[in-house]
Amino acid sequence: MSTATPVRTSTMAQALNAALRDAMREDRSVHVLGEDVGALGGVFRITDGLTAEFGRDRCLDTPLAEAGILGTAIGMAMYGLRPVVEMQFDAFAYPAMEQLVSHVAKMRNRTAGKLPLPITIRIPYGGGIGGVEHHSDSSEAYYAQTPGLHVVTPATVGDAYGLLRASIASDDPVVFLEPKRLYWGKDGLDPAAPVEPIGRAVLRRTGSSAVLITYGPSLPVCLEAAEAAKAEGWDLAVLDLRTLVPFDDETVCQVVRSLGRAVVVHEASGFGGTGAEIAARVTERCFHHLAAPVLRVTGFDIPYPPPMLEHHHLPGVDRILDAVARLQWEDRG
Amino acid sequence: MTVLDHRHHTSVPGWRPGATAPRTDPAPLLPDASPVRVLGTPALEKYDPALLRELYRRLVVGRRYNQQATVLTKQGRLAVYPASTGQEACQVAAAMVLGAGDWLFPSYRDTLAVVSRGVDPLEALTLLRGNAHTGYDPRATRTAPLCTPLATQAPHAVGLAHAARLSAEPVVALAMLGDGGTSEGDFHEALNFAAVLQAPVVFLVQNNGYAISVPLTQQSAAPSLAHKAVGYGMPGRLVDGNDAPAVHAVLGEAVERARSGGGPTLVEALTYRLEAHTNADDATRYREDEEVAAWREHDPVLLMERHLREAGLLDDLLVRQASEEAEALAARMRAEFHSDAELDPMSLFAHVYAEPTPQLREQAAQLAAELAAELAAEAEVQH
Numbered sequence: 001m002s003t004a005t006p007v008r009t010s011t012m013a014q015a016l017n018a019a020l021r022d023a024m025r026e027d028r029s030v031h032v033l034g035e036d037v038g039a040l041g042g043v044f045r046i047t048d049g050l051t052a053e054f055g056r057d058r059c060l061d062t063p064l065a066e067a068g069i070l071g072t073a074i075g076m077a078m079y080g081l082r083p084v085v086e087m088q089f090d091a092f093a094y095p096a097m098e099q100l101v102s103h104v105a106k107m108r109n110r111t112a113g114k115l116p117l118p119i120t121i122r123i124p125y126g127g128g129i130g131g132v133e134h135h136s137d138s139s140e141a142y143y144a145q146t147p148g149l150h151v152v153t154p155a156t157v158g159d160a161y162g163l164l165r166a167s168i169a170s171d172d173p174v175v176f177l178e179p180k181r182l183y184w185g186k187d188g189l190d191p192a193a194p195v196e197p198i199g200r201a202v203l204r205r206t207g208s209s210a211v212l213i214t215y216g217p218s219l220p221v222c223l224e225a226a227e228a229a230k231a232e233g234w235d236l237a238v239l240d241l242r243t244l245v246p247f248d249d250e251t252v253c254q255v256v257r258s259l260g261r262a263v264v265v266h267e268a269s270g271f272g273g274t275g276a277e278i279a280a281r282v283t284e285r286c287f288h289h290l291a292a293p294v295l296r297v298t299g300f301d302i303p304y305p306p307p308m309l310e311h312h313h314l315p316g317v318d319r320i321l322d323a324v325a326r327l328q329w330e331d332r333g
Numbered sequence: 334m335t336v337l338d339h340r341h342h343t344s345v346p347g348w349r350p351g352a353t354a355p356r357t358d359p360a361p362l363l364p365d366a367s368p369v370r371v372l373g374t375p376a377l378e379k380y381d382p383a384l385l386r387e388l389y390r391r392l393v394v395g396r397r398y399n400q401q402a403t404v405l406t407k408q409g410r411l412a413v414y415p416a417s418t419g420q421e422a423c424q425v426a427a428a429m430v431l432g433a434g435d436w437l438f439p440s441y442r443d444t445l446a447v448v449s450r451g452v453d454p455l456e457a458l459t460l461l462r463g464n465a466h467t468g469y470d471p472r473a474t475r476t477a478p479l480c481t482p483l484a485t486q487a488p489h490a491v492g493l494a495h496a497a498r499l500s501a502e503p504v505v506a507l508a509m510l511g512d513g514g515t516s517e518g519d520f521h522e523a524l525n526f527a528a529v530l531q532a533p534v535v536f537l538v539q540n541n542g543y544a545i546s547v548p549l550t551q552q553s554a555a556p557s558l559a560h561k562a563v564g565y566g567m568p569g570r571l572v573d574g575n576d577a578p579a580v581h582a583v584l585g586e587a588v589e590r591a592r593s594g595g596g597p598t599l600v601e602a603l604t605y606r607l608e609a610h611t612n613a614d615d616a617t618r619y620r621e622d623e624e625v626a627a628w629r630e631h632d633p634v635l636l637m638e639r640h641l642r643e644a645g646l647l648d649d650l651l652v653r654q655a656s657e658e659a660e661a662l663a664a665r666m667r668a669e670f671h672s673d674a675e676l677d678p679m680s681l682f683a684h685v686y687a688e689p690t691p692q693l694r695e696q697a698a699q700l701a702a703e704l705a706a707e708l709a710a711e712a713e714v715q716h
Contacts, residue, residue: 057499063529068488068522072530075492075506078436078477081499083492095518102482103489110466110478113684147685171687199690246690 010189012160012182016046016122018191019164020084024054030168031076033060034069034086043088044124044183066096070121074103077117084168090125091134097142104173105148120167120174125153126217126267127314128181130307137304138268140216143175144244144277150198151244153177155219157187159242162195170198179217201248203255207237210261210327213252213278215241218265218315225320234324244274252278253285260291261327267314270298292329360590360598364559364571368603371579372640380578382646388577389641390655391425392634395445397659398454399608401666402444402461406612410670412463415442419607422577422633423509423539425449430584431475431507438477438490438508442539442606446509447476454662455669464674484514487523487536494527494534494591505591506534507584513544515558524599528565533591536599537584539574541606546619562599574602575633607632678704 010018024030032047038061041048050059062069066087073083087093093100100121108116127136143151152167152174154160160178167174196202204219205226212222219240226236239255241248256262262282264275279294297315305313371377377385399418405411417424420442428449431437439447447457452469459468460479467478480486490508497504514520515538527534538558542549555561562569568590572583580602587598605628609616616625641647682689682697689697 063522063525065522065525067485067519068491068526071485071488071519071523072492072495072526075489075494076496077492078471078489079493079496079500081496098482098485098519099488103485106466107478108686109684111471111684112465112467114467114470114472115478116687150686246686247692249691 007188007190009186010157011184011186012154012157012178013044013046013184015157015161015189016164016178017048017050018189019161019168020047020050021053022191023084023165023168024050024058027082027168029080029082030084031058031060031081032084032086033062033073033076035062035064035088037061037086042086044180046122046178047086066092066094067099070096070099070104070119073119074099074107074117077119078107078115082118082120082168084120084122087121087123089131089135090123090137090139093121093123093139100143100149100175101146105146108172109148116171117173118168118171120164120170120176122164122176122178124180124183125177126179126181127304127310128217128267130310132307133304136307136310138266138299140177140244140266140268141273141277143177144274148173149245150174151177152198152242153179153216153244154242155179155182155214155216155240157185157189158193159196159240161189161191162193163198163242165195166198169195174198177216181217182220185220196242199243199246199248201239201241201243201251203237203251204240205236205238207235207259209234209236209259210263210324211237211239211255211259212263212265212320213239213241213255213282214265215244216266218267221316222265222320225317225324228317229321229324232321232324236324247278247281249281249285252282256282256286256294257289260289262290263295263297263320263323263327265297265315265320267299269301270296271301273298292327295323295326297323360568360595362563362566362568364557364562364569364601368571368573369579369583370573370576371582372576372636377578377640377644380582384581385578385641385646386651388422388425388429388581389637389647389651390658391429391449392421392577392637393652393655394659394662395421395425395449396634397663398445398448398666401663402458403608403612405666405670408670411458411461413611413613414444414458414461415611416606416608417442417445419628419632420539420541420574420604421445422580422637423537423574423602423604426577426580426584427507427509427537429581430588431505434475434502434504435588436475436477436490436493436504436506438486438493438506439479440483440486440509440511440514441479441481442511443509444479447479450474450476452476455666458666462670462674464676484510484517484520484523487514487519488526490534490536491523491527491530491532491597494532495530498531498533503592504533505588506532507537507588508534509537509539511544512538512540512542512549512552512558513547514538515561516544516552524562524565524567524597527597528567531594531596533594534597535584535587535591536597538599538601539604540601541574541604543606543610543616543620545610545614546616548619557601559599559601565599567597567599570598570600572600572602574604575631575636577633577637604633605631
C-alpha cells in the first residue's frame with residue numbers, strides 16, 4: 001500500500017496508531033471519535049497525532065457519553081462514513097451496550113441489508129496493568145453472544161496493525177478488543193505485509209502433545225507455559241484464535257484432531273464464557289479424536305479483583321501446567 | 334453573601350461570566366409560557382390556503398389509516414399497532430416540513446409520519462405485521478427504521494446530521510420521540526451531542542400525556558419538556574400538538590434554523606393519544622373518561638375542519654375528496670392483508686453479515702434440510 005513504511009520495531013500501541021493513520025490517509029470516510037482521542041491522543045495514545053494531521057472533524061473529541069458516542073457513530077455510518085469509535089476502558093463500554101446490541105449489531109438485519117454499519121469499536125480490555133475496578137474487564141463473551149458483530153482480538157504487533165486495518169475495511173461492525181497489557185510489547189512491524197482476513201486462527205507454536213487454544217492477552221502466557229512444559233516432557237502447540245466471531249472451527253478442529261488433547265485459556269470468567277463455547281464445539285466435532293476432555297483455564301467467576309490480588313485471578317503458567325497435567329486423564333482409568 | 338451571589342462565582346478559576354450573561358442569539362432558548370396556536374387565532378390568515386388544505390387532507394387520510402390498522406390487529410392481521418389516533422397533526426406536519434433529502438428518525442408510534450412522508454403505507458406496516466423488521470429502504474426513502482427501544486434513534490439522527498454537515502450537504506434530521514422517551518439516557522446524550530456539535534437536527538417530543546400508563550407528572554418535574562432544551566443550550570419550543578398549522582410552523586422554523594447553521598431545536602407538542610398505548614393495553618385502568626372526552630373535543634381532525642370551514646377554506650368537495658381517498662387507502666389495506674404473506678424461511682440467514690459466517694452457513698444448511706424433510710413428509714401424506 002502506498003503509505004506503507006518499511007519493517008521497523010514497534011509497540012502494539014504504535015502499530016494500532018499506524019493502522020488508524022494509514023486507514024485515514026487512504027479513505028476520507030474514516031472518522032475517529034471518542035472521549036480524549038484528540039489533543040491527548042487517547043489515554044493510551046492510540047490516536048496520538050490524528051487530530052493534528054486530519055483535523056478535529058475527523059478525529060473528534062466527544063462529550064463523555066458512551067451511548068452518545070456509539071449512537072452518533074451509527075448516524076454517521078448511515079450517512080456513508082466509516083467511524084472508528086474508542087471506548088476508553090472495557091467497563092466504560094457498558095452504557096453503550098443498548099446501542100451496540102439493539103442497533104449496531106442488528107441494523108443490517110433490521111433493514112434487509114439496506115443499511116450496513118461499517119463501524120469499528122476499539123475497546124482496550126483485560127487486566128494485568130494494575131488498574132482499579134472497572135478498568136480490567138474481559139467482556140468478549142457479551143459481544144460474541146450478539147449476532148451481527150465480528151469480535152476480533154489481536155495478540156501480536158503485526159496482527160494489531162493488520163486486523164485493525166481489516167476491521168476498518170469491513171462492511172460489518174467489528175468489536176476490536178485490544179489487550180491493553182500487551183500495548184507496550186515490541187516486535188517487528190511490516191505495514192506492507194498482506195492484511196489477513198478476519199476469521200482465521202493461526203498456530204503460533206507447533207507441538208506434538210497437546211494444544212493450548214487462546215487469544216489476546218493470554219497468548220504470551222501460553223507461549224511461556226509451552227516453553228516451561230518442555231521440562232515436564234510436554235511438547236505443546238499454541239493456537240491463537242485472533243477472531244472469536246466468526247470462529248475458525250476448521251483450523252481449531254484440524255489441530256485438535258491431530259493432537260487429541262486441548263486446553264482453552266482465557267482470563268475472562270469461565271462460566272458461560274468463550275472457553276465453554278470452544279470446548280463444546282471441539283467436543284461435538286472431534287469427539288472420537290479426543291484422548292481427554294477439553295479443559296478450560298480461565299479467570300475465576302468473580303468480579304475483577306483489586307489490582308493487588310489480580311495475579312491470583314489471572315491464569316498464569318502454573319495454572320496452565322496443572323491443566324496440562326490433567327490431560328493425562330485417559331491414563332487414570 | 335449567598336451561594337446565589339454572582340460575585341462569589343467570579344472568583345472561581347475558570348468560571349466564565351459569559352456563561353450566565355443574557356444570550357444574544359436570534360432564537361431565545363426558553364419556550365413561550367403557553368403553547369403556540371394558530372387555529373382559532375388571527376395568525377391563521379397568514380397561512381397559505383393550499384398548505385392548510387393539504388394538511389387537512391393528510392389528517393383525514395391519516396385518521397382513517399390509524400382506524401383501519403387498529404381494526405387489522407383485532408382481525409389478527411397485524412401483530413400489534415401503536416395507534417397515533419389523536420396525534421395525526423404531529424405526524425403529518427413532521428413529514429411535511431422535511432425536504433426529500435432530509436432524514437426522518439421515527440419511533441414505533443410514528444408509522445403515520447413515515448406514510449405521510451411518502452413511504453408505501455403497506456411497507457410501513459411490515460414491522461407491525463410481523464413478517465420482517467423494516468419494509469422500506471431507509472436510504473432510498475431517507476427514513477430510518479421504526480425504532481422500538483426508547484430514544485435510541487435520537488443519537489442516530491445527531492450523527493447523521495453531523496455527517497451531512499461535514500460534507501456540506503443541506504440535510505436536516507428530525508427525530509420523533511414520546512414523553513416517556515425524554516426520561517431515557519439516550520435522550521440526554523443526543524441533545525447534548527447535538528448542541529455541542531451544532532448538528533442540524535430537530536427533536537420532536539409528542540407529549541401525549543402517558544408513557545404507557547405512567548402520567549407526565551411522574552415522568553418529569555420540569556415546567557415543560559421544552560424547558561429541557563435550555564440546559565443543553567438550544568431553543569425549546571412548546572406547541573399545541575393538535576393544531577396542525579401550528580406544529581407545521583414551529584417545526585418548519587426549527588428545520589430552517591437547523592438548515593441555515595443555527596443548530597438544534599427541541600420541540601414539545603402537547604397532544605393526546607385517544608386510543609390505548611397499543612391494542613394490548615387497557616387505558617381505562619389509568620385514565621378517566623372525562624379526560625379522554627375533553628381531548629376528543631380538541632381532536633386535531635375536528636379542530637382543523639371546524640376552523641377551516643369558519644375561515645371559508647374548506648368546502649364539501651374537498652371534504653368528500655379526502656374522505657374518498659381515505660376509504661380507498663383503507664380498502665387497499667384490507668385487501669393486502671386479507672391473506673398471509675409468503676415468507677421465505679431461508680431469508681433468516683440473509684442479512685446477518687455481509688458474508689455469512691461458516692457457522693451461519695451450517696445453520697442455513699440445517700434449516701434447508703428441515704424444510705426439505707417437511708416437504709417430503711407432506712408429499713408422503715398426499716400419496
